Amino acid sequence: MDIRRADQIAASLEQLVFSGEFRDGERLDELRLAEQFHVSRTPIREALQVLVTSGLAEQVPRRGVFIRQPGPVELMEMFETMAEIEAVCGRLAAMRMTDQDIEALTAANERCQEAIQDSDPDRYYSENETFHQIIYRASTNSFLEKQALQLQNRLKAYRRIQLRFRGRLEQSMSEHSEVLLALQEGNADRAASVLRSHVAIQGEKFHQLVASLKR
Amino acid sequence: MDIRRADQIAASLEQLVFSGEFRDGERLDELRLAEQFHVSRTPIREALQVLVTSGLAEQVPRRGVFIRQPGPVELMEMFETMAEIEAVCGRLAAMRMTDQDIEALTAANERCQEAIQDSDPDRYYSENETFHQIIYRASTNSFLEKQALQLQNRLKAYRRIQLRFRGRLEQSMSEHSEVLLALQEGNADRAASVLRSHVAIQGEKFHQLVASLKR
DNA sequence: GTCAACTTTCTTGTATACAATATTAAGGTG
């Protein structure tokens, strides 16, 4: 059980930032937030430090902390980085996966398939997340795994959007099968390259979406 | 100019942690630090939040924050991750480097060479850092660049140790040349694999060192 | 001497008070 109010607040604020509740450049007013959470400024300030340190906000001395929502360019960079990190996880996982890991991954993949058959994008979304997390874990490098999870979480909201593209679910699914196959064969390079493009496509789709909104 | 005392303190503490001033599991006493830095507990606490968020320390509610020095296993994981991230930077850089980048990299490489001829390991160490940073930059992905810089900084102290191995400087140097060659050719796969093993070797050397200390 | 219950002291977490700097408003000048 968590006793620190500051940590709870940090988590809440993080969620609010991820869900796009705050606009880019918006100032986080300490007093307002203090009232909102029914606490004094102290825990608010500690929560803001957390946001700043994890890169979700920027601090200008004597002026306050401001939300930093990634723009299109930074988002593309993040997607590219995610694709590369996934590729690395896949490469390592291909060499180190146990039979148990393969089983778990196969099961996750089947649950994805079911979600598609039930036309349940929310469930697909969630099972898809698990599928990838199993690969992170199977890299057998908990430091790398943590980095991957962090970035996955950060891109959550944006990944969700691109799944709405027509036919994307089915395409994503067939990519999964290729990933699974490469990992079963222990083909490191193939696993890496398939995973890379699987995630990179998400970035592409997102890019398309951004472009279409500008029109 | 930085006005926030808390930020300065956070930076100081970070350096103290990196330089191994604190033992693993050591508690950071707020009152003691407050006296030491001649401030109240408030800025100390904000600085501690930063350490915790960036993973350098762990916070146990109602008990304090404790230093978390990476053990041998985690260090190897970090080196492996660094190797993979460097490989990714190299892969992207190979495809995106400008002539200017190549020039800068060649110059940095020459300065490394000079440092070796002058038998100046400190200078080699610093120029080597620059060499790698140019590659991060040339990946043309500032998000990835930031991640790479962060990890490079985190591993600084440990990388330094392995350079003391006999003949390591010269070996490192010849690896650099191979990296440069691959990048000049725009050979992405080769740049990635050479960089990967270049950094991985550092991990290996470090592993040897840890093992030798245990005897 | 060991262990347990209780008391005291210490430490963290939060609230409040104060100091210093930014921002805004007001007033005067050309």
Place this chain on the structure above:
DNA sequence: CACCTTAATATTGTATACAAGAAAGTTGAC
């Protein structure tokens, strides 16, 4: 009316005060 100067106001940063839980010390029973 624009622009500069200056006063009022608001907001951040730090210090201090207080509340609550944890650690350490003490006493007493066996």
